[in-house]
Amino acid sequence: MKRPIHGGNLIWAANQAGCPVTSIIDFSASINPLGPPNTAITAFQQGVTAIAHYPDPHYLQLRLALGKMHNISPDWIFPGNGAAELLTWAGRELANLKFTYLIVPCFQDYWRALQGFGAKIKCYPFSWESKTCLLDFPFVDPQSSGVIINNPHNPTGKLFHRDILLSLLEKFALVVVDEAFMDFLTPHKQQSLIPMVGDYPNLVIIRSLTKFYSIPGLRLGYAIAHPSRLQQWQLWRDPWSVNSLAVAVGEAVLNDHEFQQKTWSWLVASRKSLLRGLSALKGLKPFPSAANFLLVKTQIPSSQLQQELLEKHHILIRDCLNFPELGNGYFRVAVRSEAENQQLLKALAKFESNQI
Numbered sequence: 001m002k003r004p005i006h007g008g009n010l011i012w013a014a015n016q017a018g019c020p021v022t023s024i025i026d027f028s029a030s031i032n033p034l035g036p037p038n039t040a041i042t043a044f045q046q047g048v049t050a051i052a053h054y055p056d057p058h059y060l061q062l063r064l065a066l067g068k069m070h071n072i073s074p075d076w077i078f079p080g081n082g083a084a085e086l087l088t089w090a091g092r093e094l095a096n097l098k099f100t101y102l103i104v105p106c107f108q109d110y111w112r113a114l115q116g117f118g119a120k121i122k123c124y125p126f127s128w129e130s131k132t133c134l135l136d137f138p139f140v141d142p143q144s145s146g147v148i149i150n151n152p153h154n155p156t157g158k159l160f161h162r163d164i165l166l167s168l169l170e171k172f173a174l175v176v177v178d179e180a181f182m183d184f185l186t187p188h189k190q191q192s193l194i195p196m197v198g199d200y201p202n203l204v205i206i207r208s209l210t211k212f213y214s215i216p217g218l219r220l221g222y223a224i225a226h227p228s229r230l231q232q233w234q235l236w237r238d239p240w241s242v243n244s245l246a247v248a249v250g251e252a253v254l255n256d257h258e259f260q261q262k263t264w265s266w267l268v269a270s271r272k273s274l275l276r277g278l279s280a281l282k283g284l285k286p287f288p289s290a291a292n293f294l295l296v297k298t299q300i301p302s303s304q305l306q307q308e309l310l311e312k313h314h315i316l317i318r319d320c321l322n323f324p325e326l327g328n329g330y331f332r333v334a335v336r337s338e339a340e341n342q343q344l345l346k347a348l349a350k351f352e353s354n355q356i
Contacts, residue, residue: 005108007318007332008216017310024310025340027333028318030154030181030293033340034266035214037259039252047248055244062242065251066222070194078230079250081241082219083180083208087113089233090148090176090204090223095119097173098144101137105323107154107178114148125325128156129287135164140171147171150178151191155323155332157289162191169200180208180221181291186264189290194224201226211292212263213253218246267292271335277345278333281352292335295320302331305351313347 004012008029014021036044063074070077080086091113094100100114104123114121124147126135137147147168151160168175182192197203204225210216220242223230253259275294278286283299298305302319309315317333320326333344 003321005322007316007334010316013310013316016307017314019314023314025313025315025336025343027336027340027344028316029216030211030291030332030334031216032184032212032214032263032292033334033336034263035212035259036249037213037253037256039256039259040213040215040249043248043252044245047245050244050248053244055240055242055247057239059242059247062247062250065254069254070224072194072197072224075227076197076224076230078223078225078233079242079247080221080223081246082210082216083178083206083221084109084219085237085241086206086221086223087176087178088116089236090206091119092117092236093204093229094146094148094174094176097146098141099146101140101145101147101172103135103147103149103153105155105320105325106148107150108322110148110178128153128158135160135168137168137171142171143173145172146174146176148176148178150180152181152185152289152291154181154291155293155318155320155326155330156287156295157291157293159185159191159290162193162196165191165193166196169203172202174202174204175200176204176206178206180206180211182207183212183260184263184267184292185290197224197226201229204229209250209253213249213256213259215246215249215253218243218249220246220250267335270338270341273338274333274335274341274345277341278348281345281348283352284348293332294335295326295330295332297330299329300351301328303328305331305348308351309344309347312350313343315344315347317344 010021010024013024059079063077066077067074095117099122100119101122101124206223208221285297286294306319317331320330
């Protein structure tokens with residue numbers, strides 16, 4: 001079975017480990033381990049009867065709920081079948097420009113979205129280990145180039161200050177900011193560009209509801225951009241891209257403030273504990289993160305470490321072989337429950353002792 005390019009492929013992991021899928025502890029996909037919340041389960045159960053009818057093709061109620069949350073008109077909101085679908089349409093637009101810059105290392109789905117439409121890609125390696133994380137693009141034609149970047153950054157977990165990203169809007173014809181992990185920051189720490197979207201017609205923001213609310217199987221995300229751009233996207237895509245159950249769950253979880261607060265409290269404590277535990281292990285260097293995952297530098301090839309953890313402990317970590325700038329010298333792990341994090345640390349400690 002071919003090695004996956006994304007995290008969360010439990011079928012591949014179970015095949016490698018020789019165990020049932022249910023036995024795998026998945027640290028490779030950065031999904032909230034606390035969910036799905038009860039509000040999501042209830043909305044899913046109550047929404048089952050809706051599958052006998054087509055969804056509202058305009059998703060008005062969901063857009064109204066999102067608009068209320070972000071204090072913007074629903075005309076500026078475009079629900080999608082996960083962030084992946086929205087990246088596809090952003091990729092189609094970016095492919096019309098002379099060049100598209102990728103801040104590397106970067107999420108692999110950006111390559112899919114761009115290459116599928118024949119975009120001309122330029123890579124911009126940024127100094128993610130430095131504290132400043134400045135983005136300086138010399139000799140960029142602001143009329144003919146675009147850029148796509150995520151904030152917080154995947155796979156490093158770096159958080160860009162909004163002023164740094166706002167400066168890109170003066171340099172590029174189209175700026176796509178993927179904020180899939182922004183919800184994991186408490187509101188006062190977020191650096192979202194959503195409040196500025198009305199001032200910049202060349203800005204597209206993409207959000208995911210699946211990671212924070214632990215509903216990746218439902219596929220639900222949304223884009224925020226100028227209405228004229230979203231009207232064009234609507235012409236490109238298939239009708240009813242978002243199913244009725246995803247819509248019902250999305251509307252329900254947006255108002256689940258108790259779950260949101262519980263998630264923020266869990267993450268701050270668990271991430272700090274996991275970072276400390278990884279730092280104590282010989283041969284590993286974890287990096288601080290603003291998101292719900294940690295990037296770790298390893299003296300042991302990450303592919304070897306991944307296989308060992310799978311076969312002996314049924315633990316799946318995310319190797320970084322698909323990030324050319326990182327390769328076999330790094331791996332990424334999601335922050336999970338305290339008990340699961342301790343299982344990972346004990347398994348890594350055993351591997352470490354066997355290497356000495």
